[in-house]
Amino acid sequence: MMMKNLTRYFKSIRLLAILLLLQTVCRAQSPAQNAPQLGKATVKQVIAAMTLEEKAKLLVGAGRGFGPPPPPPVPGKKDSAAKPAAPAGPMIGQTDQKVPGAAGVTYAIPRLGIPAIVVSDGPAGVRISPIRKGDSSKTYYATAFPVGTLLASSWDVDLVKQVGVTFGNEVREYGIDILLGPGMNIHRNPLGGRNFEYYSEDPLVTGKMAAAIVQGIQSNGVGTSIKHYTANNQETHRNTVNTIVSERAMREIYLRGFEIAVKDAQPWTVMTSYNKLNGTYTSERADLVTNILRNEWGFKGFVMTDWGGGRDPIAQMKAGNDLIMPGNPNQAKAIIDAVNSKQLDESVLNANVEHMLNIILKSPAVANYKYSDAPDLKKDAQVSRMAAAQGMVLLKNSGSALPFSGIKKVALFGNTGYDIIAGGTGSGNVNKAYTTSLAQGLQNAGLQVDDALLKAYPAYIAAERAKQPKPQRGMAMFMGPPPVPQMAIADADLQQDAANNDIAVITIGRNAGEGADRKLPDDYYLSDAEKALIKNVSEAFHAKGKKVVVVLNIGGVIEVASWRDGVDAILLAWQPGLEAGNAITDVLSGAVNPSGKLATTFTMDYKDVPSAKNFPGKEYPDQATGEGFRRQMPAEVTYEDGIYVGYRYYSTFKVDPAYEFGYGLSYTTFNYSNFKLSAPVFKGKLTASVTITNSGKVAGKEVGQLYLSAPAAKLDKPVIELKGFAKTRLLQPGESQTLSFTIDARALASYDTAQEAWVAEAGNYTASIGASSKDIKQTAAFKLAKEMVVEKDEQALAPQVAISELKSK
Structure with missing residues (x-):
């Protein structure tokens, strides 16, 4: 009897132990089961359920060492969650999580329904790995669209939106949540290595295109x-350079485009730049x-660093730079x-986190979108x-050399006629399935390319490339191979080419591209071989x-x-994307009438550029640290040109450019008439209108450009x-269209740092309508009766040193 009771007792003990164990497991699992889920609970409820570690990891990208979080423990399975995830790929633009070749991912928190989101370069096309795990039976190529400068040269916001x-369809169908673009820094200097990614020297064009x-x-x-926020106008020492610039120049030139993009389009994210701004890293x-970004402009998304940008994660958190990319565990x-030591308040x-979750909530990742990995690339290539053809600029056309008329045989000279450049290097590069050369484009249009040249150039280019050393690791691989020297043509061959071809x-x-600025010899200036x-x-x-x-x-x-006087026509094709050769041929042949206009000035000489004297600034080699690719050199650049960037300088200081801002020819002509304003006195808003008529013989498009001249009694302008x-x-020939423009109070105003406000001076204003910044067709005057403070702001970004800025008087 006693044995039976003892047996029952031990069974009861075992049963109780099992029940306690199950209860413990259930309790361990219940927080995950009952935790609020993103998309079902409010964002604030999700944040309240997050641990400090989860918050820190979400705010630091998962690209360098975190990997995905471990799976939850499985009851009864030993060490089921003990193994940490493997680190992700290298810093520059690589991750194998979800989308190989994408630039990075954020940290996932599955227990709260927070997925990892994928971010990918770049501004001219999705930049991901085209081949995965060595299997070329399925490819993941993307469309290389025309570079930013070409798109801006179209002056067509509807086209750019199209x-x-x-572009966005490819982003979505390749499983990407956020595209790291567009780039929208100002063309301060023509040697800027990434100018091709950016739109213009003018902030209005920049902002509207972005x-x-x-x-x-x-x-x-x-x-x-949108990137790189802000005053990131050079690649030289981009990680260490201190950009010294006045608050007015920042407000009117370098911030204005970002302001327009934020207010007009609300991008999901803004990327801060590498450089310091008046002594402090932008992030x-x-x-x-x-x-400025949130309180003044009303930005609603989140802010991320550029890859490796800034130095102090605590300062970045306090500043409101929400996400540090690509991220590493030390930053988290x-x-x-810092929170545990009371140096950083958890409310920050x-x-x-709230900024980030509000955007993650909108992402395809939250919706678990079943992306196809198969966008319609053929259709996209036609866009x-x-x-590309709409943004090309006809700079010269003497004797109606273009479009081709009666041309059957073409002698095509120059390396890039056969090895065309679709787009720039670095993060602006695109892994595309093909690039149509100009030789191919001409042939596709039924033109015959000189056979001897068609054979000689590709052979020469291949032989020269074979001589080049293999690229080093690091940024050298990112920057692409050096250019092949121009092939020389023997005089006898040239005479035969001229005899055998029509043109x-x-x-x-x-x-x-990324990592280096351009040089003057053999780059800004033609090489001796090119001139010859x-x-x-x-x-x-x-x-x-x-x-x-x-x-x-x-x-x-x-x-x-x-050299322009020696040739009959010049077509500025920029870098036109993967259909380059076909698009150029469309314009050369007349299938498309060129309607592009310059969004950046071509000067007579580099010395005419207002920033030429201080670009890219001073460096301090005695303070340098690191070696090779990781060498960091403290540097400083002072924007002494102030607000006088591009045409603002050339027009004000009467410096004649080779081709001015807004310039571009057509195969037809246009007449401007009936330019008028809705009222002679400004009272909050005016409307300007003009009628443009095609006065030529072929169909074409024209860009009407509205310029304003303001009184300058108080501020230099x-x-x-x-x-x-x-x-x-x-x-069509003879057809007209009336264009209308709204002139609001902000259009009249300049930034007065003494008042920390946008101020419109009282007096007489002149509105001008033109085909370019120099080719003004008609003007109209109006008056502002008394000074108007349009917007009052707080002091921000003030330089720590005096700047000797350029003034017109």
Whole structure:
């Protein structure tokens, strides 16, 4: 009896132990089971349920060492959650999580329904790995769209939005949540290595183009990241350079484009730049990241660093830079330690997390979107081709050399006629399935390319490439191979080419990108071989009464004044994307009438550029640290040109450019008439209108450009500033269209740092309508009766040292 009772007792004990164990397991699991889920609970409820570690990790990207969180423990399975995830890939633009080749991911918190979101380069097309795990049976190529400078040269916001819609579909269908673009820094200097990514020297054009492509991309339910915020106008020492610039220049030139993009399009994210701004890294400046961006402009998304940007994660958190990319565990630990030691209030993290979760909530990742990995690349390529042709600029066309008429045989000279440059290097590069060369484009249009040249150039280029050393690791691989020297053409061969062909087309190519700025010799200026090629070809063909056309396949401005008189036509094709050759041929042949206008000035010489004297600034080698690719050199650049960037300088100081801002020819002509204002006195708003008529013989489009000249009794001002632009539809010969522009109070105002306000001075204003900044067609005057304070702001970004800024008087 006693044994039975004892047996029952032990059974009861075992049963109780099992029940206690099950209860413990259930309790361990219940927080995850009952925790609020993103998308079902409010964002604030989700934040309240997050641990300090989870908050810190969400605010630090998972690209370098976190990997995904471990799975929850499985009852009864030993060490089921003990193994940490493997670290992710290298810093520059690589992750194998979800989308191989994407730039990075955020940290996932599955227990709260917070997924990892994928971010990917780049501004001219999705930049991901085209081949995965060595299996080429399925590819993941993307469309290379025209570079930003070409899109801006279209002056067509509807076109750019259409490109964005197409672009955003590829972002979504490749499983990406946020595209790291567009880039929208100002073309302060033509040697800027990433100018091709950016739109213009003018903040209005920059802001409107960025807003258009953001609207298009985000219409697909994916996000963008406008970058690099801000005053990141060079690549030289970009991680260490201290940009010294006045508050007025910041407000009117370098911030204005970002302001327009934020207010017009609400990009999901903003990316801070690498540089210091007046002594402090941009990602660590609360006045830039919170006061201006959020409080003044009403930005609703989250802010992320550039990859490896800034130095102090605590300062970044306090500034409102929500996400540190690509992220490493040390940064998360520093944030946790700062909260625990009371150096950082957890409420700061809560605000930053809220910014991020509000955007994550909108992402395809939250919706568990079943992306196809198969966008319609053939259809998208046609959009790229169409946009490319619309943004090309006809710089010269003597004797109606273009469009081709009666041309059957083309002598195509220049390396890039056969090895065309679709886009720039670095994070702006795109892994594309093909690039159509100009030779192919001409042949596709039924033109015959000289056979000897068609064989000689590819063979020469291949042989020269074989001689080049293999790229080193690090940034050298990111920057692409060096250019192949121009192939020399023997005089006897040239004479035969001139005899056998109807016309000569010479291509001049330039490329640049992330990590380095351009140089003057053999880059801004033509090489001796290029000059000789243009001279010799022109002489040979002109001697036989045949025309010579130069096609500029370039990403940034070059010197043209010294050689342009020797050729008959110059087509600025920029870097037109993967359908480059077809798009260029569309314009050369007349299938498309060029309607592009310069969004950046071509000067007569580099010395005419107002920033030439202090670009890229001073460096301090005695303070340098690190070696090789990781060498960091303290540097400093002072923006002594102030507000006088681009045409603002050339127009005010009467410096004649080779081709001015807003310039571009057409195969037809246009007449401007009936320019008028809605009232002679400004009372809050005015409307300007003009009628543009196609007075030529072929259909074409024209860009109307509205400039304003303001009284300058109190503040120094440029003589003209662009305040509006619009492009006509395709007008048939004799057809007219009336364009309208709104002039609001902000358009009249300049930033007065003494008042910390946008102020419109009382007096007489002149509105001008033009085909370019120099080619003004008509003017109209109006008056502002008394000074108007349009917007009052707080002091921000003030320089710590005096700046000797350029003044017009």
